[in-house]
Amino acid sequence: MRSCAKAKTVKRVILTSSASSITRRPDLQGDGHVLDDESVSDVELLRAKKPPGWGYAVSKVLLEKAASRFAEEHGISLVTVCPVVTAGAAPATRVRTSVPNCLSLLSGDEAEFAVLRGIEALCGTIPLVHVDDVCRAEMFVAEAEAAAGKYLCCSVNTTILELARFLADKYPQSGDLLEKSRMCVSSVKLEREGFEYKYKTLDGMYDDMIEYGKALGILPKNVKAPKVFRRSFSQPKMPASGGVKTACVTGGNGYIASALVKMLMEKGYAVKTTVRNPDDKEKNSHLKGLQALGHLEILRADLDDEGSFDEAVAGCHYAFLVAAPVNLASQKPEAGTVKRVVLTSSAAAVVPSRPLPLKGSAGLVLDEETWPDVDYLVTNKPVTWGYCVSKVLLEKAACRFAMEHGINLVTVCPVVTVGAAPASKVHISVPASLSLLSGDEAALAVLKGAEALFGAVPMVDVDDLCRAEIFVAEREASSGRYVCCGLNTTVVELARFLAHKYPQYNVVKTDV
Known part of the structure; x- marks a missing residue:
């Protein structure tokens, strides 16, 4: 961002953060909660309790806040995009996070499947967005003059069960990790x-x-x-x-x-x-x-x-x-x-x-x-x-x-x-x-x-x-x-x- 401030020609900076900066809140008990751009993960609670993935969530919250302060101090137009679990093909030949997670029901990768379960436990859902839509959204907020603040990027909320059923129906030749007893x-x-x-x-x-x-x-x-009504199976009486x-x-x-x-x-x-x-x-x-x-x-x-x-x-x-x-x-x-x-x-x-x-x-x-x-x-x-x-x-x-x-x-x-x-x-x-x-x-x-x-x-x-x-x-x-x-x-x-x-x-x- 310092380089952007020096360049003087940069009209807008788009920061790609993560939905982790939104979802880690202690008050999300029960059903029907809606997480949006106004939601912020509770850093103090995360540091105190240290649940799985707490460090990543804290880093994203601190990143966003530091970027916002810097942008305000240097007159930079900053917009933040927070994508959820991102799926879809990209030119990169190596990926480390969301794609292996999404394919773990077919691949049987234990570690990646554990991440997918963790996301569902954390969010109460598996929120998904296609990488093409993330890219289109980033260009949209860059070009839209009125764009400001933070944008959550999510197109589908599903569950592991629903995802497993879909994969089993669409790709039966691949088998279904959860369909078969281990x-x-x-x-x-x-x-x-x-x-x-x-x-x-x-x-x-x-x-x-x-x-x-x-x-x-x-x-x-x-x-x-x-x-x-249950079939009736007669029970033989004991002989007199x-x-x-x-x-x-x-x-x-x-x-x-x-x-x-x-x-x-x-x-x-x-x-x-x-x-x-x-x-x-x-x-x-x-x-x-x-x-x-x-x-x-x-x-x-x-x-x-x-x-x-x-x-x-x-x-x-x-x-x-x-x-x-x-x-x-x-x-x-x-x-x-x-x-x-x-x-x-x-x-x-x-x-x-x-x-x-x-x-x-x-x-x-x-x-x-x-x-x-x-x-x-x-x-x-x-x-x-x-x-x-x-x-x-x-x-x-x-x-x-x-x-x-x-x-x-x-x-x-x-x-x-x-x-x-x-x-x-x-x-x-x-x-x-x-x-x-x-x-x-x-x-x-x-x-x-x-x-x-x-x-x-x-x-x-x-x-x-x-x-x-x-x-x-x-x-x-x-x-x-x-x-x-x-x-x-x-x-x-x-x-x-x-x-x-x-x-x-x-x-x-x-x-x-």
Whole structure:
């Protein structure tokens, strides 16, 4: 700019800055914000918090301000252009930033794809402009006599999901990085021992999820969708000669436990279930309804209250620990009737410890032999590390206790669990699986987190999970741990399926 001031012939200086000088603001919570030329990134906050990319954003803000001061002091006509992510071909044979970012969904470049994800997390969108339009805009503000100040240059706001769908449709020969699972969560052990999944497609898993989502308040009730009722699979009753067996299910007001209680009763079991407060009518209303199916006893128990599970376990053939592990060494002699304990853990206890690359990890199989590295997780603290560690420690502690007390223990590790259940309140998996339709950002973050964790979005229908738990309880030869997974998909594949099957909903698109 000093050279421009010396030249005297320069009528206008065009400074190419970046949209980073606009987007880094702490007040952008929720949806509907519009970033324009009046927006300025918060330098003090960036310096204090040092989030990813903070140095670049600060440098652009300081650059603009320094240039403006110099221009004012030296009588220079200065106009600043702030382009967003810039795409398109140019004469340059080497590029380092935006072009590799934009092509990372096809190239599989892990580092560049991380930048693209970072931009979406930062802006709530992927703002794009073609390099030709940037050049035309720069010449326009140079030649327009009235041009002044700062100009944001952006022609399209999209998302990674929308971009991935577009690339998959337009360039199918290139494949789609996000369309294919990088890993497979395997349920071969269960199937090899004779278990058959009834829901192995997205269509089957979602056939009653929409109405369930409406009932739970996750989806709006005023959106019309075809009511598809789940196929009915009859559960064989236990023969009268064998007598009625009794099962204990802990945490009966939970999502999975409520479905398991229902299925056991449909099979002719007498069921005891535990809750913290049997008098809580709101949380336990579904259990009162299930009592119409047969014998269901609702008992008070709390993990913090030693011995509170004794009554629930006494006289039971099987104990299903869905809420958490409990001390089954009851002082009552009837507790010796428990033939098998089935512990519901999580597939978080079979994930790899370290993040997997976007390329080169396809074909990896996660199964019962896979365990996370607890020391690595505790040291490096990646996302969801605490949950993974807790599930590993839970399983190992339960195994030690079972060996010490002669308990026949089998562990089931379900993946993301979907489908309708009697419970009227659910947390995590159902809102996450419906988040592409509901627009719930926090729930969508859980879904994306599952994909980052597993290299896929592994799913199982809650009915299949309950059938699997009963299967391993009743099968005498069952032992060890069992991964329970009906299919492996991705966020993009799921978005494509939902957009096609439920066009009346808008699959999530974030636009700032």
